[in-house]
Amino acid sequence: MIFGVSGSELALLAGFIIVGGIVTGILAGLFGIGGGGIIVPVLFEVFTLLDVPPEVRMQLCVGTSLAIIVPTTFRSYRTHRERGAVLADVVRAWWLPAVVGVGTGALIAAVSPGWVFQLTFVVIATLIAVRLVIGRDDWRIAEDLPKGPGLLAYGFCVGLASALMGVSGGSVSNMILTLHGKSMHRAVATSAGLGVPITIAGTIGFMLAGLPKQGLMPPLSIGFVSLIGFVLMAPISSFTAGYGARLAHALPKRWLEIAFAIFLMAVSVRFLIAILYH
Numbered sequence: 410m411i412f413g414v415s416g417s418e419l420a421l422l423a424g425f426i427i428v429g430g431i432v433t434g435i436l437a438g439l440f441g442i443g444g445g446g447i448i449v450p451v452l453f454e455v456f457t458l459l460d461v462p463p464e465v466r467m468q469l470c471v472g473t474s475l476a477i478i479v480p481t482t483f484r485s486y487r488t489h490r491e492r493g494a495v496l497a498d499v500v501r502a503w504w505l506p507a508v509v510g511v512g513t514g515a516l517i518a519a520v521s522p523g524w525v526f527q528l529t530f531v532v533i534a535t536l537i538a539v540r541l542v543i544g545r546d547d548w549r550i551a552e553d554l555p556k557g558p559g560l561l562a563y564g565f566c567v568g569l570a571s572a573l574m575g576v577s578g579g580s581v582s583n584m585i586l587t588l589h590g591k592s593m594h595r596a597v598a599t600s601a602g603l604g605v606p607i608t609i610a611g612t613i614g615f616m617l618a619g620l621p622k623q624g625l626m627p628p629l630s631i632g633f634v635s636l637i638g639f640v641l642m643a644p645i646s647s648f649t650a651g652y653g654a655r656l657a658h659a660l661p662k663r664w665l666e667i668a669f670a671i672f673l674m675a676v677s678v679r680f681l682i683a684i685l686y687h
Contacts, residue, residue, distance in 0.1 A: 421459070422459060422627055422628055422629075422637055423637055423641060425455045425458055425459060426455060426635075426637055426638050426641045426642055427641055427642075427645055428455075429451045429452060429454070429455040429638075429642060430641055430642035430643075430644075430645030430646045430649070431645060431646075431649050432451050435649050435652055435656075445471070445474035445475070445478060445574055445575035445576035446534065446537075446574075446576055446580060446673070447672075448470075448473075448474040448477055448478065448575065448642070448646075449470045449471060449474045449530065449574065449575040449576075450676040450679065450680075452469075452470040452473055452474060452638065452642075453466065453467065453470050453679075453680075453683075455638075456469055456470060456627070459627055461625075461626075461627055462625045463523055463683075464522060464523060464622075464625070465523070465619070465622050465625045465626065465633070466523055467523035467524075467526040467527055468518045468523060468526060468615065468618070468619060468633045469619070469626065469627075469630070469633050469634075469635060470526075470575060471518065471526055471572070471573070471574065471575030471615065471633065472518070472575070472611070472612065472615030472616065472618075472619065472632065472633030472634040472635075473575075473633070473634050473635045473638040473639060473642075474575035474576070475571075475572075475575055475576075475607075475608050475611035475612045475615060475634075476608075476612040476615075476634050476638075476639045477638065477639055477642055477643045477646075478576075478604070478608055479605075479608045479609060479612060480643060481643075481647070482601060482604035482605055482607075482608050483605055485601040485604070486598075486601040486602045486604065486605050488601075489597070489598035489601050489602070490598075490602065492598075494594055494595055494597075494598035494599075495595075495598045495599050495601070495602045496586075496591070496595055496598070496599040497602075499554065499586070499599050499603075500599060500602040500603055502560050502561070502564065503560075503561075503563065503564030503567065503582075503603055504564070504603060504606045505564070506561045506562070506564035506565040506568065507564045507565065507567050507568030507571070507603055507606065507607055508568060508606050508607070508610045509565055509568065510564070510565040510566065510567065510568025510569035510570075510571070510572065511568040511569070511571060511572045511607055511610045511611045511614055512568075512572075512610065512614055513565075513568075513569055513572070514568070514569050514571070514572020514573050514611070514614070515572060515611065515614030515615055515617065515618045516614075516618065517572075517573070518572070518614075518615060518618045518619070518633060519618035519619070519621070524683075524684045525573070526573055526574070526575075527680040527681075527683060527684050528680075528684060529570070529573040529574060530573075530574050530676070530677070530680055531677040531680050531681055533570060533574060533580070533581065534574075534673040534674075534676060534677050535673070535674065535677050536584075537580055537584070537670075537673060538669075538670040538671075538673040538674050538677075539670075540584070541666045541667070541669060541670040541673075542666075542667065542670045548587075548588060549588060549589070549590060550588045550589065551588070551589050551590065552589070552590045553589055553590055554585075554586075554589045554591075563585055564603075566581070566585075567581050567582045567585065567603065567607070568607055568610075571604075571607045571608075571611060572607075572611050572614070572615075575611075582596070582599065582600040582603055583596045583597060583600050586599060586600070612634060615632055615633040615634055616631045616632035616633065616634050617632055618632060618633055619631075619632030619633030619634070620632045
């Protein structure tokens with residue numbers, strides 16, 4: 410027994426997490442996405458198989474995902490910063506409202522049912538999928554970002570969406586930045602910089618938010634963060650991502666965009682079914 414948990418329970422949890430890490434890594438390498446857009450749906454299936462109660466299952470997926478992508482986001486930011494691609498003024502303007510948005514998301518996690526997070530994932534994932542299918546990178550709603558309150562509001566929205574989806578914010582901030590005249594290269598680099606405070610604040614926030622419901626969590630969890638999920642999935646998914654990346658290089662970019670759009674839509678349908686039949 411470890412912390413009142415049998416070895417067989419720990420082995421079962423670890424086994425499912427390892428399989429989930431393998432799947433996550435291959436999909437991340439295949440689609441070039443290393444964040445929660447893949448980790449959250451994979452963890453959802455893992456925690457469903459482990460019979461984690463529905464009222465905390467999605468929150469546990471989101472919190473664990475945020476913890477898993479902390480080191481990945483930090484490494485990505487350092488690489489982009491060394492190459493001078495990060496829009497430092499945007500990161501400085503957005504990080505505080507983004508952290509406030511993350512904190513708001515953690516508070517929502519403490520009092521809201523799981524379907525709130527599933528529905529948020531469905532809406533944002535569907536928007537991203539539609540954009541991928543259309544395949545237009547030249548869409549613009551303005552030539553530059555707004556000033557003052559408008560700029561701060563964007564930062565808050567990125568943080569809130571990140572906390573509700575379990576992502577570093579890259580998919581949302583990339584969309585905002587490219588729609589405001591920033592190149593994809595600059596957008597990705599800047600999103601990585603913003604992802605560092607988002608994922609750290611999100612991990613801490615979801616740990617604290619889940620403490621009142623600690624009794625519903627699987628073994629070795631702190632609040633809405635599974636320590637086994639964090640320790641096992643991060644290195645395994647990083648290792649297996651190379652296999653997916655090699656497959657990606659053998660396929661046309663357009664095929665990958667369509668495939669990832671189909672993946673996001675499939676996850677959206679899965680979450681909608683979970684909401685309807687809960």
